[in-house]
Amino acid sequence: MPRKKPGRRAKTTGTDARSKIVRKSKSADARRTKKSRLVTTATLDKIGAVRVATKVDLGSLLGAIGARHPAEFRIPFRRPDDLLICDFVFENLRLSGAAPPKLVRKNPERFATLIVEFPPQSFGEEAFIEQPGAETPPKPPPSPPRPDQIPPPPPEPVPPLPSSRIRMAGRSRIAFTMPAEEKSLEFTLVATLDACRRWPMSLDINAAPDPESSIGGVLGEIFKHDWLAVLVSSENWRQTTDALIGGIGGGDALRQPLADAARRLAFRASQAYSRVIQQQGRVMLDADINEELDVIAKRFAPLRDAERRRTAFGALSLMSASAVAAERGIDFERFKEFPFLPLFFSPHEPAPNVTALELPYRVILSPIPQAAWVHDSTPVTHNSRTELWQTRLTGAPDGIGPDTPTKVRALWSPDYRDRNNPGWNQIIQLANDLKPFRMSLDPFDRLMLVELMSNFTDTTNRRFVPRAARAKRLALSALGALLDVEGSWEHLPKDVSLEQWRHLATLGRDHYVRVVYRGFLCPFQHPASLVKVTERKFESLSGTNRIAVLRQRYFIIVRQPVMQYTGAGHTFGGKNFPFTEVEILTKVTPSLSNPNNSAVDIGTPPSKKSDAPLRARFWPMIGAKDFFFQIAATDLCGDRVTFAMPLLFVGKEVNDEIWATKGVIAAYDAANPARRTGPIGGASVCYAAMKDGAPGDPKLPTETMTFKADGVIGLPAECAQFYPVVDSADVGIAALRRLLQDPQANLAVTYPEAYKNNGFGAGNAGEIFLKALAPFPLQFGANVKSDAIGGVATPDMAIQGLSRIMGPVAAKVGADVETALQNVIGNKFDPADFFADAKILGGVKLAELLKIAASLAGGDVPKFLSRELPDKIEASFDWQTVIKQSDGLGLFVHSAGGPTNFEMHGLVSSPIG
Incomplete structure (x- = not known):
């Protein structure tokens, strides 16, 4: 591809073009003017024409330098007595001609490095799913019995010997820097191993201490604000800078011009930080670095080569960071916003001459400063037995x-x-497909571990700080490593759910690995964690063989059992959810079936959006049966009901992405209603706020309740991005049950739009709080005498809603329920809606005798009422009104000798107990 012509560059004046750069343009679009330092779009377009380096990968730069300048010599070493097996690699060290031979620096001006390379220290071994439900995590809290379930399936079968597939890690290395005060090292094994104990490790610049010190107090704050200053003054930073400068070519003559350019860039970076947003500042400073390199390249030919120019770009970035740290204190939160710092603080492959341990498989670990290695220089023998040689990391x-x-x-x-x-x-797709096979850590686990410990440039969560893991034991040997390491992270970057990691390995073989993923339980929002445990267990194979196989199991821990609901972030303020608090009584589940097998489909991610693993969107199951969580909910009146139902696990990866959250909400709402339904068992639930003296009781005996999930707006990213709502409920209306003398009479209801949008406000003057999913006809059958509510009336009604003012309300059958209830919603009572074809005296229609009432609260509106007394339950139907017109056939005379009062009363009672 032809190289682009550089854009217009700065004119230089004076005798030293390196110290003064004057912009040619002084128009209103210039980046710097005397009156303003704002950046315009036209200016950014102009800057884009300047040759701007792409993101520099520090690991690739150092790797290329190492390839151009390989180590002077390598000595393989094998000691059979204690199996000390390693290669000693020497950089900038040579053998002196004197006797006894010694190692001395080849170039006294450069640092010298001793690298010890070990055989593979870890293995990736195939794991097999354990029998679900067979083992519950230790000490689970007591919980009510779950619904009957079919027997769980057997564990995943292990193939015949040799049982499991395995992958071997690459070589691991420890690098040491020869101290400046030492001029030589005896060329003996004992002296070399002693140097590995005394010399400081050569580390990657990302192998840095945590930005916030564990010291705490004032000292901790000082360390926090001086974090970058501590890094740039370290020996590892100096060695990395020297390696980049040396990799450019041209000797030390380049160092001073680069240092002068770095000071100028540091000044501009400080101004850009306070003047423009991060991306603009990055574009500007990339252009500034290129301009400085253009000036230097006029005098130093190596910078005209593309690869060496990239190396110079990296070196100048490092030196500029040092100058920034010297000029002003930068705490970690502000550190991320300086444009050129992400060039080398993002994760990268370590250089060949720094410490890098592939432990566990395909994860490159490195100690941080102040750690050291301890080992014996000679074989250790007790009772004719010689110890396996090992070197241990210690603080x-x-x-x-x-x-x-x-x-x-x-x-x-x-x-x-x-x-x-x-x-x-x-x-993520590799992890979903279990490629190459199931292991303790899948590819996405390894990605997240690097992101959590080494991505110092993440800006998706300002509270996230990369934190190192804590190693209780780390030892290297010819047979593999001993490892006991644990990491825990409270604040996570976007699309990363791994919050805890524990890894135990002996001789390179995993025997206990725990990975904890953050998530929520849908629809009730409870924070929960999916735990994946891979553990080596002894089993019998083919009856006669004993094997130690890795078994993997999943279970869920409910991190916050109690959630309270205020309606925050919900479109309707949570009005269509009758509970103020939900407690999940099941704190820990048994071992679950493979989450991948019960994952829901949330669609395909849009362009440039992260996908979600299958384990981040699944129904917890044991075999072919859903797992039922035991739940206790407190309603608006403070009453508590219990039920059991399945819940959907939603991982943080889904919760962090808007598209994925919408997909999982749609998947939950489209799930089989049986998965979304909790049996309430006839307990009373308060569906709306109580009102003293209101005839309509919002407390209704409920048989079942079916839930949905709604989206939310404006909630913090750490919260569940969905909200529980009631899809439908089967309720009993006590007054109707008593009047109909049918204790099983239930009405399928949901919340109407009028109530969801307005509550009991102006848009819902009739105080409708539930609507029927289908009209409920009041058919008094042969077993129910019509004199239950008066012998002269034969009721014929269809209940289509519930009002706090008048209790059950009716509308014309056949119309849409919400539309049919408009009269009641508007605080009007139309007898034709309520009674339809109900007759009195055998043939006179009530609807023809009565007029529309202007208010539901008036005495001329019928009421279905019920009340609970200490010894009995009463249900009554009461109505008093005045007949002001005749029927259509003129059979009824309404005004003979004064007004005609119409009264209808009915009372049914049932003793308690």
Whole structure:
């Protein structure tokens, strides 16, 4: 591809073009003017014409330098007595001609490195799903019995010997820097191993201490604000800078021009930080770096080569960061916003001459400063038995005393991809497809570990700070590593759900690995964690063989059992959800079936959006049966009901993406109603706020309640991005049950739009709070005498809603329920709606005798009422009104000798107990 012509560059004046750069343009669109320092769109377009380097990968730069300048010599070493097997690699070290031979620096001006390479220290071994439901995590809280379930399926079968597939890790290495005060090292094994105890480790610049110190108090705050200053003053930073400058070519003559340019860039970066948003500042400073390199390239030919120019770009970025840290204090929150810092603080593959341990499989770990290695220089023998040689990582000062825990970072993984890279979704797909096979850590697990420990440039969550994991034990040997490491992260970046990791391995073989994924239970929003445990267990195979196989199981821990609901973020303020609090009584589930097998379809991610693993959107199941969570809910009146039902697990990856949240809400709402229904068992539920003296009782005995999930707006990203609502409920109306003398009479209801939008406000003057899904006809059959509500009346009604003012209300059958209830919603009573074809005296229609009432609260509106007394339950039907007109046939005379009062009363009571 032809190289683009550089855009218009700065004119130079004076004798030293390196120290003064004057912009040619001084128009209103210029980036700098005397009156303003704002950046316009036209200016950014102009800057885009300047040659701007793409994102620099520090690992690839250092790797290319290492390839151009391979180590001077390598010595493979094997000691059979204690199986000390490694290769010693020496950089900038040579053998002196004197006797005894010694290692001395080849170039006294450069740092010298001793690298110890070990055989593979870990393995990726195939794991098999454990029998679901067979084992419950230790000490679960007591919970009510779950509904009957079919027997769980057997565990995943293990193939014949050799049982499981396995992959071997690459080589691991520890690098040490020769101290400046040491001029030589005896060329003996004992002296070399002693140097591995004394010399400081050569580490990648991302193998940095945590930005917030564990010291706490004032010292912790000082460390936090000086974090970048501490890094740039470290030996590892200096060595990395020197390696980049040396990789450019041209010797040390380049160092001073680069340092002068770095100071100028640091000044501009400080101004850009306070003047423009991050992306604009990055574009501007990339252009500034290129301009500085253009000036230097006029005097130094190596910078005219594209590859060496990229190396110079990286070196100048590092030196500029050092100058920024020297000029002003930068705390970690502000550190991310400086444009050129992300060039080298994002995850990258470590250089060949720094410490890098592939442990566990395909995860590159590195200790952080202040750690050291402890080992014996000679074989250790007791009772004719020789110990396996090993070197142990410790935080103890000078390696004296018992080994103390140390910090390690996951710097890199071959599975790592940047979030904005399409490869991110490809890694998720590999994890979904279990490729190459099921392991303790899947490819996306490894990606997330690197993101959590080494992505210092993440800006998706300002509260996220990359934190190292804590290693209680880390030892290397010829037979593999011993590892006991644990990491926990409270604040997570976007699309990352891994919140805890525990890894135990012996001789390179995993024997206990726990990965915890953050999520929620849908629809009730409870924070929960999906736990994946891979554990080595002894089993019999083919009756005579004993094997130790990795078994993997999943279970869910409810992190916050009690959730309270205020309607925050919900479109209707939560009016269509009758509970103020829901408690999940099941704190820990038994082992579940493979989550991938019960995942829901949420659609395909839009362009440049992250996908979600299957385990982040699944129905917890045991075999072919849904797992039922035990739930207790408190309604608007403070009454508590219990029920059991399945819940959908929604991982943080889904919750973080708007498209995925919409997809999982649609998938939940479209699920079989049996999965979304909780049996209430006839307990009373308060569906709306109570009102003293109101005839209509919102407390209704409920048989079942079916839920849906709604979206939310404006809630923090840490909260569940869905809200529970009632889809439908089967309720009993006590007054109707008593009047009909049918204790099983239920009405399928839901919340009407008028109530969801207005509550009991102006848009719902009739105080309708529930509507029937289908009209409920009041048919008094042969077993119910009509004199239950007066011998002269034969009621013929269809209940289509419930009002807090008048109780059950009716509308014309056949119309849409919401539309049919408009009279009642508008606080009007039409007898034709309520009674339809009901007759008195055998043939006179009530609807023809009565007029529309202007208010439901008046005495001329019929009321279905019920009340609970200490010894009995009463249900009554009461209506008093005045007949002001005759029927259509003129059979009824309404005004003979004064007004004609119409009264209808009925009372049914049932003793309690």
